[in-house]
Amino acid sequence: MTLQATLFSFVNRWECDENDHLNVQFYFSRFEEADRQFRLTSGLSETLVGARRVRHVRYHEELRTGDLITVHSCIAFDGPHMLTVVHELRNAGTGALAATALDGYEPSANSAKTLRQRFKDFQCAMIAEATPRGIPTGPSGLRATLAGLTAKGAEICYRGTVLPRDIGIDGKADDRYALSCCTDGVAHVWQRTPMNLAYLNENGYGRVAVEMKLTWATPLKTGDTVVVATGFTGVNAKMFTMRHHLFESRTGRLAATLDVVALTMDLSTRAAVDLPAEAHQSISKMLID
Structure with a gap:
């Protein structure tokens, strides 16, 4: 069976960030809507497969205004989860693959045969480009506490409130809201490294994410206040990883984690550049994992 068409959309100027490309929160909003349409078409529901455990996104090519x-x-039954929904986002003008998302579910093992039969008209082989690279596939960081993270060196980079506009059709804050909290705060995380704003501006570089994994732990509703605490989880020659932890701030309840693979991009060539040696050393000393 071929892939099902689940979204037709357009990049608005107001959705683009300081790098002049579509901000990651709006990739997630596109995948969220595509998922709603796919569920409607296929009959996929939490009653059958349980709640989504993760949404794992890889960015392959920039999208511009x-x-x-x-x-x-x-649905790819040969994906990294017992049941994996694959979303393939393309630039419809060029046909280029811009991003992929894997929605991971873990239904009962004895239901696999039944599910394969039920969704036989919506199956496809796993898309190689969507395979996770820099982040493990399963949920992560779900036992974290704010006190424990700060003791390890994580720092708060964002505070905010869930507003009515942030709520999805299920009455809970949606993926875009979680991403917006993290993307609004992430510049403060970079500022802790030698790749601060002055360094980026001087060299004509930008901050870029190439892979992300969102894991919801508990829901957020209108009026909840939130805080994001972020720590570094790894570093190599060109990339480093971090994990954002989104907490409901009144009770300290963990709402979600967002794992990120980040790099520095030359804004003229639109190509990744090596991290300076001092950045590698600095991040290595601040790892929370």
Whole structure:
């Protein structure tokens, strides 16, 4: 069975960030809508497969103002989860693959045969480009506490409130809201490294994410106040990883984690550049894992 067309969209100027490309929170909002449409078409529901455990996104090519977007979706039983929904987001003007998302579910092992039969018209082979690279596939950081993280060196980079506009059709804060909290705060995380704003501006570089994994732990509702605490989890020659932890701040309840693979991009060539040696050393000393 071919991939199902689940979204037709467009990049608005107001959705682009300081790097002049579509901000990651709006990739997540496109995948969220595509998922709703796929569920409607296929009959997939939490009653059958349980709640989504993770949404794992890889970014393959930039999208700029005015670009056309399509998303196609399917179920890959050969994916990294017992049941994996794959979303393929393309630049409809060029056909280029711009991003992929894997939605991971872990239904009962004895239901596998039944699910394969039930969703036989919506199956496809796993898309190689969507395979996780820099982040493990399963949920992560779900036992973290704010006190424990700060003791390890994580720092708060964002505070905010869940507003009515942040709520999805299920009455809970949606993926875009979680991403917006983290993307609004992440510049303060970079500022802790030698790759601070002055360094980026002097060299004509930008901050870029190439892979992300969102894991919801507990829901957020209108009026909840939130705080994001972030720590570094790894570093190599060109990339480093971090984990954002989104807490409901009144009770300290963990709401979600967002794992990120980040790099520095030359804004003229739009290519990744090596991290300076001092950044590698600095981040290595601040790892929380």
